[in-house]
Amino acid sequence: MRPEAVVSHRPAAALRNLGLTVGAQVDVTAPGSRGRGRRGIRVHAAATLTACDVTVVDGIPCTTLARTLLDVAEDATRREVERACDRAEAQRLLDMAGVEDVPSRANGRRGAVVLRSVIAEHRVGSTLTRNELEERFLAICRAAGRPPDAVNAWISYPTGGGAEADFLWRARGLIVEVDGRDVHTTRRAFESDRRRDQQLLLLGWRVVRFTWRQVMFEPSYVIATLRALL
Numbered sequence: 030m031r032p033e034a035v036v037s038h039r040p041a042a043a044l045r046n047l048g049l050t051v052g053a054q055v056d057v058t059a060p061g062s063r064g065r066g067r068r069g070i071r072v073h074a075a076a077t078l079t080a081c082d083v084t085v086v087d088g089i090p091c092t093t094l095a096r097t098l099l100d101v102a103e104d105a106t107r108r109e110v111e112r113a114c115d116r117a118e119a120q121r122l123l124d125m126a127g128v129e130d131v132p133s134r135a136n137g138r139r140g141a142v143v144l145r146s147v148i149a150e151h152r153v154g155s156t157l158t159r160n161e162l163e164e165r166f167l168a169i170c171r172a173a174g175r176p177p178d179a180v181n182a183w184i185s186y187p188t189g190g191g192a193e194a195d196f197l198w199r200a201r202g203l204i205v206e207v208d209g210r211d212v213h214t215t216r217r218a219f220e221s222d223r224r225r226d227q228q229l230l231l232l233g234w235r236v237v238r239f240t241w242r243q244v245m246f247e248p249s250y251v252i253a254t255l256r257a258l259l
Contacts, residue, residue, distance in 0.1 A: 032083040034059035036091040037073060038100045044086045045094060045122060047113040049101060058092060058100070073100070077134050095127035102140035102147075108168075110147050111156060118154040125153075156180045163195065166207045166244050166251075170196065173252040175259045177205075184229065192225050197234075201259055204229060206238045 035041075038056035042049045058073040082096040092100065094117055102110050117123040128148060132141035157180055158164050170176050177196040184204075185191040196205040206222075226236040237258060243251055 032060060032078060032080050033090070034072065035083050036089055037097065038092075038103075041086075041091040041097040042101055042113060044089060044091055045097070045117065046120070047097075047116045049105065049109060049113055056100075077136060082131070093127065094122055095124065095131040098128060099131045099135060099138070099140045099144055102143040103138065105143075107143060107147065108164075110143055111151050112158070114147060114151065114153045115155070115157040119157055123153065160209075162207050162209055162241060162244060165248075166196065166205070166239065169244065169248050169251050170255065172248070173255045175255055184232070184234070186228060186232070192229060194229075194234075198259060202234055203258060204234050204236045205255075206236060207244055208238055208240055210241045 034057045036044065036055065037058035039049050039051045040055050043051045054069055054071045056071050056073060058075050058078055060078045061074050061076065078092075078096075082093050083090060084093045085091070091097070098110065098113060098117075101113065105113075114123065114128075125148070128144070132145050135141035155178070156167055158167055159181065163180065167177070167180065175198070178199050179197050180195065182194050182197055183191055184194055184197075194204040195207055197203065208222075222238075229236050235258075237254075239251055239254075
């Protein structure tokens with residue numbers, strides 16, 4: 030049985046909180062070779078859309094997560110696809126078998142090439158950034174040829190509790206924190222950060238902090254420093 034038109038592309042990603050921007054139009058996909066849109070709706074015709082590519086999220090018929098990732102990979106950047114996969118993994122929504130199957134039925138679509146590349150080369154869940162500052166620093170790490178082992182990784186203390194490290198390199202025992210303009214400026218935050226750094230130092234971690242201004246406006250300095258540290 031063939032499915033009817035369903036929400037797809039970025040709007041379907043938004044239903045799952047995958048962190049992709051959404052335009053003014055709602056994308057829907059319908060089976061067939063031609064589609065006709067209407068005001069505020071963009072219709073994508075898909076000869077390969079089958080019942081196994083359709084599900085329901087919050088009562089709304091839409092494409093499955095795997096099919097959604099394939100569709101958004103058509104016009105998204107590679108990094109956007111990585112982040113979408115990371116966010117899906119964090120929510121325990123990602124079915125790798127399904128994600129690997131969809132490109133094989135995509136008939137040479139560009140999205141299939143991008144999605145296959147991400148699946149093959151990206152360690153899903155390892156770069157779950159929370160804001161623009163962390164995104165910028167991750168880009169700097171990659172430009173320096175020193176991608177981190179993990180982003181926002183939890184480190185437990187032997188006595189209980191723990192700390193979340195912005196970026197870490199396990200083999201070098203290095204943690205990098207990127208300090209926003211506002212969050213770390215209060216006296217309480219300053220004291221908390223120093224106590225936290227001391228606890229991590231006792232566990233064998235070096236903690237290095239870069240400021241918002243350094244990350245946003247001095248990337249060459251950050252790259253050189255990062256390479257020297259690693």
